[in-house]
Amino acid sequence: MYLESEYIKNNDAINTYSEIFSQGEKWLKVYELYEERKAKIDEFLSKLGDDVRVIFTGAGTSEYVGNIASEYLKNNGKYQFESIATTDLVSAPYLHFNKNQKTLLVSFARSGNSPESLAAVELGEEIVDDFYNLALTCAPDGKLALKLADDEKAFVFIEPEGTNDKGFAMTSSFSCMLLSALLIFDQRDDKKELVEDLSNTGEKILADAEKIEELVDFDFNRIIYLGSGPLYKLSNEARLKVLELTAGEVASLYESSMGFRHGPKSFVDENTLIVSFISSNPYTRDYDLDILNEIAADKIAPKVIAVANTDIEGDFDKLVYENDVDNDVYLALPYVIVAQLISLITSLRVGNTPDNPSKSGTVNRVVKGVTIHPYNA
Incomplete structure (x- = not known):
């Protein structure tokens, strides 16, 4: 819709x-x-x-x-x-x-x-x-x-x-x-092949937009993004997109997979969507999946979605896009498309206008109101 x-x-x-x-x-x-x-x-x-x-x-x-x-x-x-x-x-x-x-x-x-x-x-x-x-x-x-x-x-x-x-x-x-x-x-010396693989994966995600819409089309008002390493850093961008495009109607949080237990887990309630970017590294992936399985067992969130590039197991929803990308920093590129689609869909669901989400006009596309003070080194 x-x-x-x-x-x-x-x-x-x-x-x-x-x-x-x-x-x-x-x-x-x-x-x-x-x-x-x-x-x-x-x-x-x-x-x-x-x-x-x-x-x-x-x-x-x-x-x-x-x-x-x-x-x-x-x-x-x-x-x-x-x-x-x-x-x-x-x-x-x-x-x-x-x-x-x-x-x-x-x-x-x-x-x-x-x-x-x-x-x-x-x-x-x-x-x-x-x-x-x-x-x-x-x-x-x-x-x-x-x-x-x-x-x-x-x-x-x-x-x-x-x-x-x-x-x-x-x-x-x-x-x-x-x-x-x-x-x-x-x-690295395989950049051409790598970019082609990333582009193909991005197109697969975009072709899957209706499935993503079905997964996130429910009345959540909180969202949490999780990840490890570079994908933990990506989770900050993911949570910002929801905050921006819903003009704060949906509260957002990001945390590392292992760090989530240390307090931020308190943010979860019955209206929370959790999305995790799963690492391509088998060692790190185990930690990403541990926390998702824990959340699923606790039954504290109505929806948990894992985004991965290889088959994974667990009692949660999965968006798997297989590719040959061997490093998480590059997976950030296709994975961010998932987050952008979720933000766009959620913005429309709460009745906002994504191209101009700040109804008050106090948040701008290019920041305004900044005074640069002189500095004497």
């Missing part, structure tokens, strides 16, 4: 719907752009040499891109990867920027017009002696892209056309920026 074309058009959801459903195709385009630009990217990165601190940054969903990527990359490659929100860099730069540490700031920015995005770059340039910028942005005419366009110590990676989401929530922009970062910094 909710995903029928007329219903989508009549309830101000066409942009969000279209952007969610375009992602499989967009990921293939991201790979094409990466291949076209690879020589220039490698040339830029060669300027950095060794002993480089790489900070992934962004605000909100853009921050979560870096959180997911750094969880994997921190032990993969020659750089020192970490993720710090622009809101933290700007509000307390003295805690995060090191004058004597060569630094590459990797900015994730849908529009590039957020005041924090620009201020983080400017503070880094002011504080750090040897400072570089890599911007992954969806807007070639955004303020961040324009600022860095002619900077010899910067590289701007423009995402495919159409990823500067017109809808309120970041969907295709999120997944495309995450994929771009992984392509740029991961050292």
Whole structure:
């Protein structure tokens, strides 16, 4: 019902719907752009040499891109990867920027017009002696892209056309920026085949949209996302999408599979949906399934859904999309589509308008009302 074309058009959801459903195709385009630009990217990165601190940054969903990527990359490659929100860099730069540490700031920015995005770059340039910028942005005419366009110590990676989401929530922009970062910094040599597998899996999930709608079409007012490793980091983005698109009508929480027992389990009541992203790693997968089996045995939630890429057992609903993806950071790409569909369906179920969910107008697509105060290093 909710995903029928007329219903989508009549309830101000066409942009969000279209952007969610375009992602499989967009990921293939991201790979094409990466291949076209690879020589220039490698040339830029060669300027950095060794002993480089790489900070992934962004605000909100853009921050979560870096959180997911750094969880994997921190032990993969020659750089020192970490993720710090622009809101933290700007509000307390003295805690995060090191004058004597060569630094590459990797900015994730849908529009590039957020005041924090620009201020983080400017503070880094002011504080750090040897400072570089890599911007992954969806807007070639955004303020961040324009600022860095002619900077010899910067590289701007423009995402495919159409990823500067017109809808309120970041969907295709999120997944495309995450994929771009992984392509740029991961050292694996099977990237083409991997992206094709991810795209195919994404299309399978989108083809399964009616089944997903059937699973979540009930009157829940709380949702919890669980996961481990990079998929735990993804669960933060998943819970934010529901919060944004329902304008807070559905309360949301995220936690790691093992951490859930340590207090957050108290959030569960008779109106709670629980969704778990299951790891592809057999060792970690056991922990993901342990907590789901415990919840099922406790009978404390009316619906528990596991999202996996291999067959699993348990007394809960399952969305299984088999593929050859061998690392959870890449599974975040197709799995986020499940979360986006749940958010879209739930927004429509509670009577909201996904493309413009903030009825008060106090929450905006590009943040407003931010005062950037002068800083004296």
